[in-house]
Amino acid sequence: MYDAVIIGSGPNGLSAGCYLARQGLRVLILEAHAEIGGGTRTAELTLPGYRHDVCSAVHPFGYLSPYFQELQLERYGLEWVFPRASVAHPLDGQDAVMLHKSVAETAAGLGTDERAYRKLLQPLAEHVDWLMEDALGPLGIPEHPLFLARFGMRAALPATLFSKLAFRGERARALFAGCTAHSVLPFDKFFTTALGLTFLASGHAVDWPVARGGSRAISGAMQRCFEEAGGEIRLNTRVEQFSQLPPARSYVFDTNPHQLSAIAGDELPGTYRRRLEKFVYGPGVFKIDYALDGPIPWTDPRCRDASTVHLGGTFAEIAAAEKRVWQGKHAERPYVLLAQQSEFDGTRAPAGKHTCWAYCHVPNGSTVDQRETIERQIERFAPGFRDRILARSSMNAPAFEQYNPNYVGGAVTGGAADITQLFTRPVTRIDPYSTPNPKIFICSASSPPGGGVHGMNGYHAARSVVRTLA
Structure with a gap:
């Protein structure tokens, strides 16, 4: 049995994975895409030899991120x-x-x-x-x-x-x-x-x-950090129902709130799921x-x-x-x-x-x-x-x-950050990364502190997981 299964390998999923694996826990990341990274992927979208960042491109908050600095991603190839x-x-x-x-x-x-x-x-x-x-x-x-x-x-x-x-x-x-x-x-x-x-x-x-070679260099460095700590990644693994997930002590969703509601299903109370489904993107x-x-x-x-x-x-x-x-x-x-x-x-x-x-x-x-x-x-x-x-x-x-299904309607920041959601994303809870089910957590950009490639959502969610598992 895994200590934690993370659904999604965006910067926050990878960040959560690095923290948990470094705590000596057995961690698995499931990714629907053929490549890790979510918003940090790079591809030849136009002509051969031209590398384009598919989503995120310039990273002041990535460089200044307290957790990225702690991880020392430069040791894993990021320049x-x-x-x-x-x-x-x-x-x-x-x-x-x-x-x-x-x-x-x-x-x-x-x-x-x-x-x-x-x-x-x-x-x-x-x-x-x-x-x-x-x-x-x-x-x-x-x-x-x-x-x-x-x-x-x-x-x-x-x-x-x-x-x-x-x-x-x-x-x-x-x-x-x-x-x-x-x-x-x-x-x-x-x-x-x-x-x-x-x-x-x-x-x-x-x-x-910018990251030399493209934004995927950020996720690549995080993957190396995660795997060095003993973490495991499975690609091309789309999760649509909770029953598809392997047995684990905790589940961390690097997904949008609608996906969390749909996948978790009856594992979450109906009142909480309805609140997730009202999230504005x-x-x-x-x-x-x-x-x-x-x-x-x-x-x-x-x-x-x-x-x-x-x-x-x-x-x-x-x-x-x-x-x-x-x-x-x-x-x-x-x-x-x-x-x-x-x-x-x-x-x-x-x-x-x-x-x-x-x-x-x-x-x-x-x-x-x-x-x-x-x-x-x-x-x-x-x-x-x-x-x-x-x-x-x-x-x-x-x-x-x-x-990337997290970008509902093309909203790349994980949801509107107006006053109604700035402090209560995805719903109002003392621990915003937790859910009514003590085994289920959310770590995506739809949780605090919101969008951006800085990994802090995943870091904070992972600390919440560790407190629960202790």
Whole structure:
């Protein structure tokens, strides 16, 4: 009999597996796909020799993750590649706004908001480790309560209000908007400021890195760590009913709440399953991968210094686009998140060639082709981009769910993180990783602290398992 069976081998399933196996427990991971990794897979989606990250691409929280640091994944072959800047945010008719590791250098490009930005971000930059420990922890008593309280007073505000109170100029507001839009929430919701500030602070702790060779290098390192500790993985093993699972003392689901409900069935009370089935996933994404004949011809060449480029213009433009998507509509000028990994990782494309990864937010389950819309936004800040395209591969929201069932309707963040689910995902419980059945747990991005490749959901869930088995 196994001590733990984990369903799903995304970063959180692997993280849970590493923790449990290192405790000397007998652990099995079951994966429906032919390859481990969930959101950390890499494939030749366009042309031979062009490596594209299928989902996650740039990993500041992976590098800063307290548990990934504890695992020392570099010992298992993971190599981080750092750009010259974390973010470039182009604006019409002016230089791009750049997020550099240096607070002073970033602030210097913000005009009238230079002093305000330094005063706001310097304390966060000096204590990013504290911020990560508390932001990536489960709901409970924070490790640094006074620091988090000072941060939380501002972070709880809607981004629309905070931007007006904190900044006077459009450049700082635009940079803040691009980071806030990672929340996939309209900016008038409470706590949207929290994610915007957290992303800004992370850029002052580390230049947002990519994994050499592709994001699958992260899951590959975790697999080696897990197997070194005695863990076992079975691929091509789809689980649809609880009766298919081998005997174990505990079961950990790296799945969405609907899957947990469907698979566990009568192993969970009907009232709890109904609560799982009410979980809200939020908007999806439409993504395009490009094989390019050369680097992206940005109007401001400094954009090539950044691993991530936020396209969408001003704060008002991005806020309007995100609000429209939340309302179930498509934005005519969407916020586009673009990654250019090959600028820093030569393994991604043949010599002299490049790759590009770009997506926009769309209504959940949307089948609308957004290729023209996305390319129009790229061309807006990089005229001649289309002339560099050798091949493209796109995925709409349903294709994302087919690729990974955790991405319900194309929602790649594990579910909406608005105030109704930010602290109660997937349902309200003192231990959010537990269920009414003491043998069943959830560790996916639908549990705290939410989406992202940092493994903290799996780490916290595994600690909950160990407490139960003790």
